[in-house]
Amino acid sequence: MAASPVAGPEDPLPLVLIVLSAVTGLVDAVSVLGLGQVFVANMTGNTVFLGFAVGGTPGFEVPRYVMALLTFLVGALAGGWIANAFVHSTRRRWLLTVAAVEAILFWAAAVVALEYDVENLSPASRLFTLIGLSALAMGLRNATVRRLKMPDLTTTVLTLTLTGLAADSSLSGGENKNWRRRIAAVVAIFVGAVIGAVLVRTSGLVVPLVVTGAIVLIVTIAYALHPASGATAGEPDGS
Template identity: 60%
Template sequence: MSPTDRSPSPLPMLLLLLLTVTTGLVDAISVLGLGKVFTANMTGNIVFLGFAAAGTPGFHPLSYVLAIGGFLIGAFLAGRTGKRHEGRPLHRWLMTAAVVEAALLWAAALVSCTFDVASQSPDTALFGIVVLTALAMGFRNATVRQLKVPDLTTTVLTLTLTGLAADSSAAGGANTNWARRCASVVAIFLGAALGALLLAHAGMAVPLALAGLLILGGTMACALHPAYRQSIPV
């Protein structure tokens, strides 16, 4: 049985929606600030890597390889972290995940202080930000996946939008989780818009630092819920 089966409110929707907002922030930073690379959405990187392999100008394979590699390592570490927290209170696991993710994003914010977006230099800073944010997003994805909350993956909306249309009353469905699905779409839209504005007017460090703050602060607030005191089943 997953943690979400143990309580009527094992993971408040507001927390997952807040995490979805931070995904929009990170995507805005990576796509607009790091030269066409996703660090939260690996589908885009696979497509871009294909473009680069075909010799299409403007696509740099190393960024995509580093993003995918960082994401996989982050997901691996999150999987190990989840296993190590079996039998322990849920709030400890979620706080550990939040601290790791926030620390990685704050480290990326520090590195970004040495990075010039206009010239995309130096390369060491560019690749450092890519790896750090990809590690954070891989860790996030694997943690949320283990929590098994439907229609709130916090990073990918393709299946969410598919379900919204396919399960609609117009398609003969029951409008399953329509409010949650719509909220997820709005959350990532708002995060992306906010990230773009902050990147343009305040630089890269500010939205990265804000994303880490929202993740850690939101998780700390939600960890006070009694459901988080229950143990994760082994």
């Protein structure tokens, strides 16, 4: 049976995922600040916002959240297909393929954003295309990172990371072996969000979307140059 795709002590994969966590902050800034309070990486937030919209709360519109949820699921489905297709290949080929698709989706979104009005969220066709492309990319990312089985580094969600940081701490009698990784993930998303907010406010959506795609591709190519990326991608996760 192929080896599980879990990073060894010399594997820089945790650092790659921390950088991708910062990218999530960028993406969330684009979607929340520029697409009408929609998350494309955090589906918990969208589900709650959808509830607000169904409850008639002003400023929350059902179609936006439905679009984000559905396209995220399609992206996650595609991520599962790709992972299964590369199960007997190397992690290098698998992750490069995913990164290329993710980058293309973000760059396509950047092109769509050229004629998009952030202030008025118009035209609607471009708004929904931007939501769809970004959510597809993040669904793909989430499915891929899930297969990597890297504890505390989902790159998109911090609830369990923060819970582990507190629940496993010495104050609770735990060892908290991954505290550096957990703190790094929190800081990365925070810093990414700050940078994303500045970019959206000063330059609109095109620049942060281009930067997002570039970082995803560059950091994955850098990882592909490391010998650890030649490990077998691993069997599909049956959980």
